[in-house]
Structures are given as structure tokens and as C-alpha cells.
Amino acid sequence: MERQSNEAFFWTLFSAGAVVAALLIPVHLFLFGLAFPLGWIQPPAYERLLALARLPLTRIYLFVLCSLPLFHWAHRFRYILYDGLQVKHLNEVIFTLCYGGAVLGTVLAGYLLWNIA
């Protein structure tokens, strides 16, 4: 396999994304996806969230939260298609769409977080 030499790099991204996703996404998803919309916990006000998001540390945190899990998805999804659905003949397309999607999401996250006034 020609990609043998790069595989370790992508696996490292996948692994880092998995750790970030495993540690941080459950609490975020629980609060913003379930507890606040369903009224279990009083959600923080817009001004509070904006003030929180303006801090440089929060921006970096949110950037990592958005970027690395996407690379985790890209790597895993590529192998689902490869191993699961046996779609081996479309390797280059799948590679580009998966990691390209992750890069796009990363760029979007960077742009949004840079511009939080």
C-alpha cells in the first residue's frame, strides 16, 4: 500500500480526535443538545455565552473541540467505506472527501472563532 508511510500521521489525528471526542463531547451534547432545550437546566444567557466565547482560551478550546473530532470522523468513515462497504475502487475520492471535509470544518471553525467580536 502506497499510503503506508502517511498512515501513522492520520492515525495520530484520528486518535487525538477520539480522545477529545470521548472526553468533551458527552457533556457538551448533554447540556446543549438535551438539558437546555428540554428545560432540565436553565440555559446560560446569550450575553454570558458570548462573553465566554470571546476569551482566547475558550476560542482555542472550541477550535480543538471542533477540529480534531472531525479528523477522527474522517479516518473512521474512510475505513467504514473501505472495510465495511468494500468500496475499494474509490480510494482517492473517499480520501479527498473525508479529509477534505475535516479540513473544511477546521477552516470554518477557525474563521468563526476568529470573528467572534
Next chain:
Amino acid sequence: MSQGTIKTTTGYTEFHPRWYRAPVSVYWWLGQWQYLKFILRELSSVFVAIFVVITLFQLRALLSGPAAYTRFEHWLQTPAAIVLNLISFFFVLFHTITWFNLAPSAMAIRVRGKRVPDLLVAAPNYALWLVVSVVVAWFILRRPF
């Protein structure tokens, strides 16, 4: 016992036809529960990606002002969003648990030659997860800023 014969080494490998590999069905993963569990674990990454996409929308709403953010919050309250987030939550939990349970196999730690028991490698991950979750929730929820 040596009899004086010289063994001639051939300079080529003999031809051998390819070993037969049975073609694998596209639905191989439906064959056993273990296979299905594996695919579900891998599929959890899709819900991880969905969470990131929703978070990007949330950031955009945050950027766009209080009215936009209120619209985003209302979207989160629609039944479709609740169902999506509920399913995502279970898949994300599945990802976390399977990942932490895999950690001992990924990091084979040996102390003085003996393999550290799996629980001792997995447990700190869970403890860290608990601590991190509490800290993050505290940052999001604390009243006066």
C-alpha cells in the same frame, strides 16, 4: 552423513498460482453480533461529526446576534433535533466507553515485566472524563461571570 553430493540452489522461485480468497459480501457485517457491534462503534464517528456541525452552526448563531441565537435555540427544541441529539448522545457515549475500554489493549503497559491489569489502565480515563465533564459544565453553567 555427507556423501559428497553438492546441492545446487536454483536461482529462481517456482511459479505458484494465487491462493484462493473467497469474495467477501458487502453485508458481511450483518453476519454476527460482534461484527455489527464493530460497525456501530465505527458509525459513532458519524454522530461525532454531526455534533461538530451543529456546534459550528451554534458558533455562527453566536456571531450573528441574540436574535439568531434564539432562533438556533428554538431549532434545538424541535422534535427532529431532540431525537437527533438523543441518538447522537447514545452513540457518543458508546464511542467514549468503547474507546476507554480499548485503551488497555492499545497501551500495553508493563511494570517490572508484568502486564498492568486492564482495569488500572481504563479507570484513570473514566476518572479524567468525570473531572473534565464537571469542569466544563461548571464553566458553562456558573451564574455570575
